[in-house]
Amino acid sequence: MxxxxxxxxxxxxxxxxxxxxxxxxxxxxxxxxxxxxxxxxxxxxxxxxxxxxxxxxxxxxxxxxxxxxxxxGDGEKAPSSQLRVYTLEEYAPVLQGRLGKRKRELDTVEEADEREDLDGAFPVWSSTKENKANSYLCLDDKLRPDALLLHGEPISKLSTEKIFEYVATYCDSPPTSLEWIDDRTTVIVFESPTAAKSAFPNLATRSADEPEPESQSETLVPAHPVPKKMWPPEAQLDHNLSRGTALSGIMRIRWARFGDRKLKGARKRSEWYTQQRTKRSRPGGAGGDDLDAELDEMKRRREAGDEEWEAERTAALDRELDALAARKDGDEENMEVESASRLQSRLGPRKNVSRPIASLPRRRGQGRAPKEERPKQTQEDLDAELEAFMKARE
Structure with a gap:
């Protein structure tokens, strides 16, 4: 101044x-x-x-x-040279008024955002990674129009070829491929959605009071059992002796989803792989590591497009199909020749030995010995022999 x-x-x-x-x-x-x-x-x-x-x-x-x-006037002080200290009590009414107004505005905006989120009009993603994960989840729940999922205990006892045969037994159009999920679950893929749609009611079973299978397609519904003609002899024998078998279990079916995939580490939890490792680890067989190496080699050849390996595999499949067709047509001569050729291919070339080999016994009526009447066995003797055979196997 x-x-x-x-x-x-x-x-x-x-x-x-x-x-x-x-x-x-x-x-x-x-x-x-x-x-x-x-x-x-x-x-x-x-x-x-x-x-x-x-x-x-x-x-x-x-x-x-x-x-x-x-x-x-009384009670007031003149300005001093000290710094002014602003206290909350002095500005509480003003601040409360302003903050209250701001809070009401924020509450109104937040309530509007929550309503929009609930309505699904404006979904809020916390990050790009979460957005991508949620989109994957939505995709996993989506149904595959050309694929069906089979689940049940019998699948653990069926090979891939047997599953193809099981589906072809009830469906007019066989599946084009198969995807293993675990030992008891598999996805069968058809050529088109129309073929899959027609196959679903043929595989599914329902009673008179149940709705159409298509309306229950998103959940597992009972399916036809595995035909006994597809059972191996051991399973048929166990079933006849009332011992029970996994092949007599219930099969279930539903529409497959894009999220139906094999989980990581499924090979370690698979009972089939465990059994194969046990078989290969026995004396005279390869170990579990050799089995994994063989499977990896097969996968590598298939992905690399090995023409020679593919030709051998195709020829083997053709021979099996021819043998199956001959069995259905009753052509025993071709079936025996095919069986002999398959056995020779598995055993390899015949080895030359210097020591004499005893001749195999001939069929009845073709030898020089006089014909002897074979004693007949009763049903009780056969049952006792069968029981002894099963106990010896155990």
């Missing part, structure tokens, strides 16, 4: 001068003196024109308090 003589004033004197000026304003104004016909008294002085007199600090403080009381 600038004084009369151009001197700059600062500090607590500013407030003191302001109070003193306000106090001197009670003097008559210059216009009032002229109107009253009095000569103005120009001998008054401002506080800065007075000589500086050093006062006692206590007296100076009392003077300031007195001036403050004259200006502001």
């Amino acid at each position: 600038w004084g009369r003589a151009g001197a700059y004033c600062d500090g607590p004197n500013v407030h003191l001068i302001a109070l003193q000026l306000a106090h001197h304003c009670t003097m008559p104004m210059y216009a009032d003196l002229l109107e009253a016909g009095k000569s103005p008294a120009l001998d008054f002085v401002l506080p800065y024109d007075q000589p500086e007199v050093r006062k006692d600090p206590e007296e100076r403080l009392n003077e300031i308090e007195q001036l403050a009381e004259d200006l502001y």
Whole structure:
């Protein structure tokens, strides 16, 4: 603040001068003196024109308090030289009003966002990774229009070829491929959605009071059992002896989903792989590691497109199909020749030995020995022999 003589004033004197000026304003104004016909008294002085007199600090403080009381009234203090401290109590009403308004606005916006999220109009993703994961989940739940899922205990006892045969038994259009999920679950893929749609009611079973299978396609429904003609002899024998077999279990079917995939580490949990490793680890067989190596080699050849290996595999499949067709047509001669050729291919070339080999026994009626009547066995003898055979196998 600038004084009369151009001197700059600062500090607590500013407030003191302001109070003193306000106090001197009670003097008559210059216009009032002229109107009253009095000569103005120009001998008054401002506080800065007075000589500086050093006062006692206590007296100076009392003077300031007195001036403050004259200006502001009781209970108020004049401005001081100390810094202002802003407290929450002073601004609580204002802050509460502003914050309350802001909070009401935010609550309104949040409630609107929640309603939009519930309606699904504006889905909120926390990150791109979560968005991608949710999209995968939505895709996993989507049905595959050209594939069906089979589940049941009998599948653990059926090979891939047997599953193809099982589906072809009840369906007009056989599946084009098969995808293993685990030992008891597999996905069968058809050539088109139309073929899969026609195969579903043929495989599924229902009673008279149940709805159509198509309406229950998203859940597992009972399917036709595995025909006994597809059972191996051991399973048929166990069933005849009322011992029970997994092939007599219930088969179930539903529409496959895109999320029906083999889980990571399924080979380690598979009972089939465990049994194969056990067989290969026996004396005279390869170990479990060799089985894994063989499977990996087969996979590598298939992916690499090994033409020679594919030709051998195709020829073997053709021979099996020809043998199956000959069995259905009753052509025993071709079937025996095929069986002999398959046995020779498995055993390899015949080895030449120097020691004599005993001749095999001939059929009845073709030898030189006189014909002897074979004693007939009763049903009890046959049952006892069969029981002894089964106990010996156990």
